[in-house]
Amino acid sequence: MVGETSTGAALACLGALVWLLGGRHYGMRRARLLLAGGGVVATGPPGPERLLAELRLRERWGAEWWALVAGAVIALLGASVIPVVAGAAGVPVLRRVRLARQDRRARERRADAVIALCGALAGEVRAGRQPGEALLRAARDSGGLGDARAAVVAAARFGGDVPGALAAAARQPGAEGLLGLAACWRVAVDQGAGLAAGLDRLDGALRAERDRRADLRAQLAGARATAVLLAALPVLGLLLGTAMGADPLRVLLHSGAGLGCLTAGAVCETAGMWWAARIVRGAEAV
Numbered sequence: 001m002v003g004e005t006s007t008g009a010a011l012a013c014l015g016a017l018v019w020l021l022g023g024r025h026y027g028m029r030r031a032r033l034l035l036a037g038g039g040v041v042a043t044g045p046p047g048p049e050r051l052l053a054e055l056r057l058r059e060r061w062g063a064e065w066w067a068l069v070a071g072a073v074i075a076l077l078g079a080s081v082i083p084v085v086a087g088a089a090g091v092p093v094l095r096r097v098r099l100a101r102q103d104r105r106a107r108e109r110r111a112d113a114v115i116a117l118c119g120a121l122a123g124e125v126r127a128g129r130q131p132g133e134a135l136l137r138a139a140r141d142s143g144g145l146g147d148a149r150a151a152v153v154a155a156a157r158f159g160g161d162v163p164g165a166l167a168a169a170a171r172q173p174g175a176e177g178l179l180g181l182a183a184c185w186r187v188a189v190d191q192g193a194g195l196a197a198g199l200d201r202l203d204g205a206l207r208a209e210r211d212r213r214a215d216l217r218a219q220l221a222g223a224r225a226t227a228v229l230l231a232a233l234p235v236l237g238l239l240l241g242t243a244m245g246a247d248p249l250r251v252l253l254h255s256g257a258g259l260g261c262l263t264a265g266a267v268c269e270t271a272g273m274w275w276a277a278r279i280v281r282g283a284e285a286v
Contacts, residue, residue: 064094078249086266107174110146114177115206117144121181122199131188131195132156146172162189177206220280227276234265 071087120141124134135156139145145152148169155165166182169175184198241248252258 064091064098067091067094074249078253080249080253082253082262103173110144110172110174111177111206111210113142113144113146114175114181115144115203115210116142118177118181118199118203118206122196122203125196125199131185132159132162135162144175144178145169146175148172177202180205216284220283223276223280223283227273227280231269231273234269 067090068084068087071083071085071090074083074087075081117138120138121134124137125131127134129137136153139149139153139156143149146169148165152162152165152169154160155162163182163186166178166185170178170182180202181199184195184202188195188198238248250258252262
């Protein structure tokens with residue numbers, strides 16, 4: 001009776017997840033189309049707009065929801081609701097990891113855009129253009145200024161405080177190189193120094209810093225792979241136990257000793273992953 005109740009609860013959770021990921025959003029999209037298009041909903045092959053909407057939906061519902069799906073599947077196999085609860089608890093953790101990875105990639109892309117901006121600005125200055133006009137052209141051809149592009153362009157076009165605007169733009173994650181650009185601009189304008197020469201040195205320094213970060217990530221790739229492999233070993237043990245007919249899920253989920261071992265293993269696994277991530281973050285910070 002308890003096993004049937006647990007299985008039914010797991011099936012209900014899996015059905016709710018499928019409804020959340022699919023049916024509700026399909027109904028919402030259909031309602032938006034009806035309200036926006038006068039009641040006409042196109043049928044047939046999906047167009048580019050619909051494909052883009054689907055991609056945005058997939059980004060919103062990231063891969064972390066597969067933890068809940070995996071928990072529901074294990075709950076069905078082990079006739080227990082504990083894996084569903086564990087999968088649901090893992091969703092926010094995995095979402096945080098995914099968002100942190102996205103933020104890191106966004107910072108790296110913005111840092112590359114700042115390097116491209118410095119190179120383009122140096123080329124425009126060498127071509128004989130005034131610093132303000134050169135900055136306008138370089139900002140148009142690269143995205144190094146990010147969300148502060150309008151403020152910097154306005155300052156350059158109307159004779160405002162360009163170094164101050166660049167310093168404000170440098171507060172964006174990954175755009176710290178704009179502080180060097182602001183310093184080069186201030187020195188060139190106030191003291192008449194060569195802006196192109198300063199930009200060349202700044203470009204070289206930013207590229208060297210980027211290469212050092214890439215080299216550090218390459219050196220830490222082995223440590224990350226080892227940590228992931230060690231974290232996956234308990235899953236391999238469960239698969240081996242199942243193949244040998246030991247039924248580890250029943251032991252772990254339906255006995256006091258098994259629940260104790262499961263709790264202790266989960267605590268050790270979490271602590272090990274946290275410690276490995278802390279070591280990697282410390283190495284990256286240094």
